[in-house]
Amino acid sequence: MGNSKAGAKRAVAGRIFAFTLCLAFFMCAPHLSPVSRAEEPLRALLVMAFAPGDSLREAAEGDLLETASTLEEFGFQVAVLDAYNPDGSVSSCPHYRLHRHLEDYTYRLLVYYGHGDSSRWAFHLPQDPAWAGRTDTEEGYYETVAFGDSRQHWQQDINLAPRAMIILRHACYSNGLRAEDMQEGAPLLSEAEVLRRINEYSYTFLHPQTGIISYTASASRNYTPSYLRTLFREHGRPVGEVTVPDLGSRYSADTGYRLLSGGHYYLGSSGYAYRKNRMPGSANPQVWGQAAWAGNPKATASWIFGRVPGDRNGDGDNTDLGEPCFPHDSRDLFLAEDTTYNFFPFLCLANPGEAGTWARITFLDEKDEYLTVYREVPGRSRITLDCNANRYLRNKNLSVRVESVYGTPLLAERPMYFRYAGWMDGGSDSFGVPQPATSWYFAEGYASDRLPFHEYLCVGNFNPREVVVKLSLLGNDGQVLAREFILPARTRRTFLINSYVQGEVSVVLEGDSPVVAERSMYYRYAAVGGSFVADGGHTKAGSTSLSDTWYFAEGHVSPHFEEWICLANPGEERVSADVYLFTSTGKKGPWRVEIPARGRSTLMVNRCLGVSVPTDVSAVVKAERPIVCERAMYFRFNGTWDDGHVSSGSPELSNTWSFAEGSAYPGIQEYILVMNPGKEEALLEFTFLLGPGEGARKALYRLGGERRLSLNLNAELSSLGSPPQVAVIISSDRPVAAERAMYFDMGRGGEGREPIRGGHVSPGVSAGSPQWYFAETYTGR
Numbered sequence: 001m002g003n004s005k006a007g008a009k010r011a012v013a014g015r016i017f018a019f020t021l022c023l024a025f026f027m028c029a030p031h032l033s034p035v036s037r038a039e040e041p042l043r044a045l046l047v048m049a050f051a052p053g054d055s056l057r058e059a060a061e062g063d064l065l066e067t068a069s070t071l072e073e074f075g076f077q078v079a080v081l082d083a084y085n086p087d088g089s090v091s092s093c094p095h096y097r098l099h100r101h102l103e104d105y106t107y108r109l110l111v112y113y114g115h116g117d118s119s120r121w122a123f124h125l126p127q128d129p130a131w132a133g134r135t136d137t138e139e140g141y142y143e144t145v146a147f148g149d150s151r152q153h154w155q156q157d158i159n160l161a162p163r164a165m166i167i168l169r170h171a172c173y174s175n176g177l178r179a180e181d182m183q184e185g186a187p188l189l190s191e192a193e194v195l196r197r198i199n200e201y202s203y204t205f206l207h208p209q210t211g212i213i214s215y216t217a218s219a220s221r222n223y224t225p226s227y228l229r230t231l232f233r234e235h236g237r238p239v240g241e242v243t244v245p246d247l248g249s250r251y252s253a254d255t256g257y258r259l260l261s262g263g264h265y266y267l268g269s270s271g272y273a274y275r276k277n278r279m280p281g282s283a284n285p286q287v288w289g290q291a292a293w294a295g296n297p298k299a300t301a302s303w304i305f306g307r308v309p310g311d312r313n314g315d316g317d318n319t320d321l322g323e324p325c326f327p328h329d330s331r332d333l334f335l336a337e338d339t340t341y342n343f344f345p346f347l348c349l350a351n352p353g354e355a356g357t358w359a360r361i362t363f364l365d366e367k368d369e370y371l372t373v374y375r376e377v378p379g380r381s382r383i384t385l386d387c388n389a390n391r392y393l394r395n396k397n398l399s400v401r402v403e404s405v406y407g408t409p410l411l412a413e414r415p416m417y418f419r420y421a422g423w424m425d426g427g428s429d430s431f432g433v434p435q436p437a438t439s440w441y442f443a444e445g446y447a448s449d450r451l452p453f454h455e456y457l458c459v460g461n462f463n464p465r466e467v468v469v470k471l472s473l474l475g476n477d478g479q480v481l482a483r484e485f486i487l488p489a490r491t492r493r494t495f496l497i498n499s500y501v502q503g504e505v506s507v508v509l510e511g512d513s514p515v516v517a518e519r520s521m522y523y524r525y526a527a528v529g530g531s532f533v534a535d536g537g538h539t540k541a542g543s544t545s546l547s548d549t550w551y552f553a554e555g556h557v558s559p560h561f562e563e564w565i566c567l568a569n570p571g572e573e574r575v576s577a578d579v580y581l582f583t584s585t586g587k588k589g590p591w592r593v594e595i596p597a598r599g600r601s602t603l604m605v606n607r608c609l610g611v612s613v614p615t616d617v618s619a620v621v622k623a624e625r626p627i628v629c630e631r632a633m634y635f636r637f638n639g640t641w642d643d644g645h646v647s648s649g650s651p652e653l654s655n656t657w658s659f660a661e662g663s664a665y666p667g668i669q670e671y672i673l674v675m676n677p678g679k680e681e682a683l684l685e686f687t688f689l690l691g692p693g694e695g696a697r698k699a700l701y702r703l704g705g706e707r708r709l710s711l712n713l714n715a716e717l718s719s720l721g722s723p724p725q726v727a728v729i730i731s732s733d734r735p736v737a738a739e740r741a742m743y744f745d746m747g748r749g750g751e752g753r754e755p756i757r758g759g760h761v762s763p764g765v766s767a768g769s770p771q772w773y774f775a776e777t778y779t780g781r
Contacts, residue, residue, distance in 0.1 A: 042076040042304070045107045047098065049114025049125050052088045056170050060113040063169065063224050067111060070225040074232050076109070083114075083125050094125045096142040108161045108304045111224060116171030116201070118178065124171065162211035165300045167224060174201040175217035175292040194292075195262040202294040203265045213267075214300035216293045226406065229358070231301035267295060325373040325390065332373075332389045339750025341388055342419040345777045349375065349402065350382035350411040350660040350689055350727035352768055357408035361385065362401045363393060363777070364460060368491050377410060381692045382660060382727040388779050398777040399460025399492035399516060402432060409768030411660035411727060414777060417746045417756050418537060420454075420522040426536025426643035426758030427744060428520070429661055431765055432772030433541050436462060436514030440542035441628040443568035443600065444646055445505040445519065447498040453523040455497040457507060458539075458776040460516040461487040467513045471495065474506040474568055478599035487515065492775065506568035506600040506628075509542070517542050518775040525634040525644055528604065531559040532636040536643030536758045539776055543648050546570070546626035550649030551619075551737035553675040553708065554631070554761055555581075555605060558614035561635040563605040565619060568628045569595040577623035579603055582675060583615055587706045595627060618675035618708040618737070621649065635759065637669075637743040643758025645741070650763050653677070653735030657764030662713065662726035667745045670713040672728060675737045679705040682734040688717060689727040703736070730764070738764045 046064050050057035068078045081101060083094035091097075101107075115124045127143055134140030160166075168174040176194040180186060202215040216227070325332065349359050356378040363371045371392050377383055387393050402412045415429040446453045461467050466488050473481040481500060487493050497505060509517050522537035557563050569575045574597050578590035591608050595601045609615060621629050634644040662670055676682045681704050688697045699716065703709045717723055730738055743759040 042071075042074070043105055043107045044071050044076045044078050044109040044111070045101055045105075046078060046080045047110070047112045047114070047123065047125075048080065048082045048084075049094075049112065049123065050170075051084050051126070052086065056113075060169060064111075064113060066225040067228065070228055071109070074228075079105070079107075090126045090128050093128045093131055093139045093143055095127070096131070096139045098123070098125065099142045102159050106159060106161045107164060109165045109167070110160060111167045111169065112171065113169045114171060116168065116174050118173050118197075118200075160210065160212060163214070163300055163303045164212050165214045165297065165304060166205045166212060166216070167227075168201070168215075168217040169224060171201075171217065173197050191262075198292050198294055199262075199265055206264070206266050206295055208266060212295075214293070214295045214297040216297055218292075228301075229405065231297060264294060325371060332386075334386075334389050337748070338388070339748050339753075341394075341779070341781050342422065343388075343416060343778045343780050344418065344746075344748060344756075345387045345414060345416040345779060347385040347387065347400070347402065348382060348413045348415065348661040348725070348727075349377050349385070350658070351377040351379055351408060352411065352658060352687075352689065352727070352729055353408050354379045355406070355408055357410070358405040359410065360403040360405050362403070363396075364399045364401075364462065364490055364492050365396045366492050366494070368488060370490065374405075377404075377408075378692045379408075380689055380696050381694065382411075382689050382725055383692065384725055387777060394779050395781060396779055397458070397492055397494055398779065399458070399462070400432075400774040400777050401462060402772040402774075404770040407770045409770055410772070411658050411765065411768050412772035412774075413659070413661040413762060414774050415661050415742075415760060416539065416776075416778070417744075417748065417758075418522075418778075419748075419753065419756060420537055422753075424522050424524065424535040424537060425754065425756045426538075427742075427746070427756065427760045428537055428539035428645070429742070429760035429762045430518060430540050430774070430776070431660070431762055432774045433516060433544070434769040434772060436460075436516050436773060437544040438511050438514050439544060440507075440509040440515075440517040441544075441546065441568065441570065442507040442509075442517075442519045442542045442630070443628045444521075444540075444564075444566040444630040444632050445497065445507055446521070446523075447500075447502055447505055449498055449502065451524055451526075453498075453521065453525075455505070456520045457495040457497060457509065458492065458518045458520060459487060459495070459509065460492045460773065460775040461489060461513075462516065462773065463489055463513050465489050465513070467511050467515055469509055469511040469515060471500075472508040472510070472570070472598075473497070473501050474508065474570065474598055474600050475501070476504050476596070476600055478596040480598050487511075504600065504602070506566075507542075508568075508570050516773040516775040520776055521646075523644070527562055527634065529559060529562070529606070532642060534634045534636060534642035534644055538632075538644055538646040538760065540630070540646050540648060541775065543628050543651075545651070546628055547651035548623045548626050550621040550629035550651060551653060551675065551677065552621075552629075552631045552647065552649050552739070553618050553673040553737040553763070554633075554647060554739040554741055555617040555619055556614065556633065556635075557606045557609055557611065557617060559612065560637075560639065561614070561633060563617070564632045565593075565603040565605060565621065566600065566630045566632060567593055567595050567602070567621065567623075568600040569597060569625075570628070571625060572597050573625065575623050575625050575627055577621055577627060579608070580620045580622070581605065581608060582618040582620070582677065582706055582708050583609070584707070587677075590622075595623075616673075616708055616710055618673070618677075620677055633761070637759055641743055641745060641757040641759065643760075645759055645761040647739060647761050647763055650737050652766075653737055654766035655732050655735055656766055657730040657732075657736070657738035658766070658768065659728045659740045659762070659764050661742070661762070662728055662740065663724050663742070664714045664717045664720075664722040664726060665724040666722060667747065668714075669743045670726070671741045672709075672711040672713055672730070673739045673741060674703055674709040674711070674730065674732075676703045676705060676707055676709075676734065677737070678734055680734060681705060682732050682736055684709070684736070685731045686711070686716075687729040687731070689729065690720070690723050691725050694723065728764075740764065
């Protein structure tokens with residue numbers, strides 16, 4: 001037996017009998033004097049009764065560890081009782097130890113993993129032969145006598161908190177069936193028999209003397225954590241909806257879930273029901289075989305956890321830093337659009353899979369404060385989170401981590417609209433990165449206090465310890481300026497590059513532990529051709545590796561669009577690179593660019609093509625040794641929306657590209673750009689994921705070899721009423737490159753100021769990820 005706080009890392013599990021070893025990390029909650037409910041710690045007891053070698057133990061171990069982690073997330077102190085030693089022998093006095101646990105501590109939640117049968121009305125624990133029969137001892141009494149009639153023992157001796165929650169996992173009969181009922185050919189159980197079996201088991205716990213009013217049993221795997229998360233997040237949601245895993249069309253009223261009402265020995269019939277659903281795909285698909293509940297788990301969850309989900313310190317709300325924030329939390333609401341802000345960041349999350357999930361979003365600021373927000377992301381849809389809406393996130397430099405609670409791969413982007421210094425208006429967008437890295441490369445960069453061109457490097461340290469980072473600033477002449485900094489644990493830091501250099505600059509960041517890095521630039525750009533002036537900004541995460549080939553799907557040159565290819569060489573040898581351009585008339589080039597060792601170079605695409613008419617162009621860069629490349633564009637879109645945007649190249653082509661951000665709403669113009677550098681035609685399937693409940697749409701396109709496609713998404717989706725949020729998935733039968741460009745008039749005027757206008761761009765990602773990291777998110781005025 002061992003005790004633990006549930007924060008023990010789940011990585012210790014997974015090998016034979018490693019589960020029992022990891023329980024050694026569990027620390028017993030200290031015995032406290034009686035205190036009020038608001039002050040008393042939330043305690044949960046998890047009981048493992050499956051023996052090593054039992055086929056159900058492996059699945060139960062995973063569920064138990066995830067349950068412990070989930071409960072710790074909600075502020076519980078967790079104790080674990082394992083009835084067996086790693087060698088398979090019975091641990092000393094499992095009955096006695098269970099009794100002492102429940103005698104010494106008041107638990108509000110008890111989860112049991114083990115077998116059950118029709119003759120036992122409570123826990124089916126092994127007897128310790130060393131003490132069985134020795135009724136003259138306290139150990140022997142509980143090992144022999146007290147558990148001989150476990151029903152009476154629970155009703156008279158067990159010290160669970162009034163209104164505690166009981167959950168039984170895998171215990172046959174406890175959820176209305178036995179193992180024999182699941183065999184092929186077994187008769188379908190009658191509803192009366194289902195209710196009778198649940199009555200027998202639940203009566204043990206739901207007796208007047210126990211004061212417990214909630215009982216849940218399940219034969220399914222990996223069920224407990226999601227059940228608890230939903231109960232604790234949403235007290236008001238009907239329990240029938242909480243426990244039913246799928247309300248889709250394949251679960252009809254006759255073959256799927258059903259709420260069975262019936263009288264209870266103790267609870268009676270008023271206000272109580274049992275929820276059962278069939279087990280399609282089992283040996284006996286007719287049998288009722290999923291979770292059952294009796295009593296009122298919803299009321300129990302509300303009582304256990306408090307008035308508000310996420311209230312960890314017992315003050316009656318969840319608005320304190322360090323406490324989770326859930327939908328409809330008062331922190332997330334602006335009473336009206338607040339136009340006094342100058343920066344408006346959003347998180348766009350898309351779920352391309354069928355299974356829904358929740359996103360856990362953690363914000364770090366520069367003072368080591370943090371806030372965790374939860375949002376549901378249904379399958380085949382996307383959602384948008386307004387960072388300014390939460391009052392704890394305003395006027396802060398933030399780094400962000402997005403995690404899929406259930407591990408479902410997600411897509412995550414962060415568009416940010418701004419009025420830098422009160423007058424440089426525009427927007428930027430960046431995909432998150434799937435994981436931190438020790439090396440980051442930025443090819444684009446310009447620092448000038450005169451023009452102005454203000455360049456920042458934003459770094460997020462999600463590690464539990466400080467990290468030392470080195471910045472190497474590369475100039476056009478191969479001269480390098482190096483600076484070293486210490487980043488405190490779990491914080492975000494911002495470095496103004498202008499304070500170190502003036503002029504063109506590329507940046508290499510190296511850390512002694514993985515971090516996340518993005519570069520932001522705000523500027524007044526004067527066109528080389530003298531045809532326009534653009535003020536605005538752009539932000540992009542760096543590249544984590546070098547490559548000898550880079551692909552850019554987007555590109556446009558005209559008197560109102562100027563495009564630059566930026567190339568950086570962190571290596572010790574000079575590098576030659578060839579730039580190929582793809583237009584509507586085919587492939588052109590190459591143009592040779594020389595990049596000094598530990599230096600950088602740029603190529604202006606307008607000068608290469610030498611055309612005065614608007615021309616769409618894609619680019620491929622091929623170098624003799626690995627380098628890093630970006631493409632910067634400055635523009636006046638439609639003659640009025642001036643800004644600039646930047647994009648990292650894609651080092652590889654892919655058959656799949658995905659985008660989380662997107663909108664066809666009036667005032668926003670979106671384009672999807674696809675480049676096919678191969679000689680064969682590519683067939684493209686576009687899937688447009690709309691908001692929750694709005695479904696998805698598909699379209700097919702053909703793209704010739706060595707050509708580029710510009711898809712006007714507004715025109716494509718006009719028949720759908722110009723949806724305000726659209727994620728896009730592209731599937732191609734041949735490898736291609738893809739980007740998305742958006743130009744906008746965002747409104748957000750006020751106080752006599754002009755609306756925010758501009759544009760941003762982002763390459764797609766080839767796959768979703770269960771986590772995404774952002775170094776930059778700013779919510780200042």
